[in-house]
Amino acid sequence: MRGILIAVLLAWSAPAGAQFSETTPLPDGYAGHALLSAAGHLYKLGGMSVTNGVYDSRRVQFARVEGPGRLGPWVESDPLPVGIYFHGAVAVGTNLYILGGYNFENDEALASRRVYHATVGADGRPGEWRRGPDLPEAVFFMSAAHWNGTIYATGGFNGETLTRGVYSARIGADGSLSAWTSLAGLPEGVYTHAAVSDGTLYVLGGAVNGGSEIFNGVYMAAIAADGSLSPWTPTTPLPYPVSNHAASFANGRIYVSGGWTGDSQTDAVVASLVLADKTLGEWQSVGTMPRRLYTHASAVADGYLFIAGGI
Numbered sequence: 616m617r618g619i620l621i622a623v624l625l626a627w628s629a630p631a632g633a634q635f636s637e638t639t640p641l642p643d644g645y646a647g648h649a650l651l652s653a654a655g656h657l658y659k660l661g662g663m664s665v666t667n668g669v670y671d672s673r674r675v676q677f678a679r680v681e682g683p684g685r686l687g688p689w690v691e692s693d694p695l696p697v698g699i700y701f702h703g704a705v706a707v708g709t710n711l712y713i714l715g716g717y718n719f720e721n722d723e724a725l726a727s728r729r730v731y732h733a734t735v736g737a738d739g740r741p742g743e744w745r746r747g748p749d750l751p752e753a754v755f756f757m758s759a760a761h762w763n764g765t766i767y768a769t770g771g772f773n774g775e776t777l778t779r780g781v782y783s784a785r786i787g788a789d790g791s792l793s794a795w796t797s798l799a800g801l802p803e804g805v806y807t808h809a810a811v812s813d814g815t816l817y818v819l820g821g822a823v824n825g826g827s828e829i830f831n832g833v834y835m836a837a838i839a840a841d842g843s844l845s846p847w848t849p850t851t852p853l854p855y856p857v858s859n860h861a862a863s864f865a866n867g868r869i870y871v872s873g874g875w876t877g878d879s880q881t882d883a884v885v886a887s888l889v890l891a892d893k894t895l896g897e898w899q900s901v902g903t904m905p906r907r908l909y910t911h912a913s914a915v916a917d918g919y920l921f922i923a924g925g926i
Contacts, residue, residue, distance in 0.1 A: 648700065
């Protein structure tokens with residue numbers, strides 16, 4: 616989809632039915648990309664385009680957040696070292712990180728262990744993309760989150776099977792990463808899921824049983840002071856099975872948008888309050904997108920939920 620969509624993050628007492636409107640569109644339609652919010656800008660990283668497919672998967676564009684729900688023009692930045700799509704990505708301060716995914720290089724696409732990092736400059740432009748410590752395994756359709764100076768990589772497909780693997784890396788003062796540490800594995804292998812964190816790590820939906828079953832389950836694991844995880848436990852499941860969706864955390868709530876339900880894309884946007892014990896409250900509908908979407912991306916900036924691209 617060429618359009619990029621926005622919606623206000625509602626207070627929990629507000630009625631459902633958030634209204635989406637279009638803001639500055641991406642330069643092309645993209646799927647399998649990442650959308651990050653950092654330093655007053657949004658960043659679209661990698662992904663396959665409508666015009667050139669995987670041959671555009673090195674492209675990086677960024678746009679300034681210019682006011683409530685408004686973006687400036689998208690600016691082309693220096694490309695990624697290789698084409699990347701179906702990857703994980705997080706922004707921490709002024710640092711952008713890309714994890715795993717498919718890497719497209721020399722007309723060949725392979726599941727990747729590579730991790731890349733760039734620091735955003737004063738003008739919002741990402742600096743040089745530098746390679747960090749590799750993930751312990753090559754994975755695509757994985758997801759990533761961060762908390763308290765640590766990045767977490769969850770699940771994915773390693774080319775042979777869905778993985779239960781969960782790995783962490785500490786962020787140094789210069790934005791570089793430590794070697795990856797293996798943590799408590801997920802209860803089952805999962806991919807095409809989403810992950811968010813607010814001091815507890817949540818893994819939402821995706822496909823399980825070797826990819827044959829789309830899942831509505833949500834797993835949670837508390838993050839200890841040293842970055843390790845408690846055992847994974849289930850919490851309130853999503854209202855429907857979904858994969859290739861997007862999730863963002865803001866104002867004490869997790870927001871899940873779109874995705875593939877097994878029969879079609881969905882336009883639903885649902886939210887759950889994180890309760891005092893870190894379990895999730897009942898999922899509630901907070902609006903619908905103007906289009907049914909999957910393989911899109913979302914990010915929160917300046918009190919707005921931005922949803923970009925997708926099929």
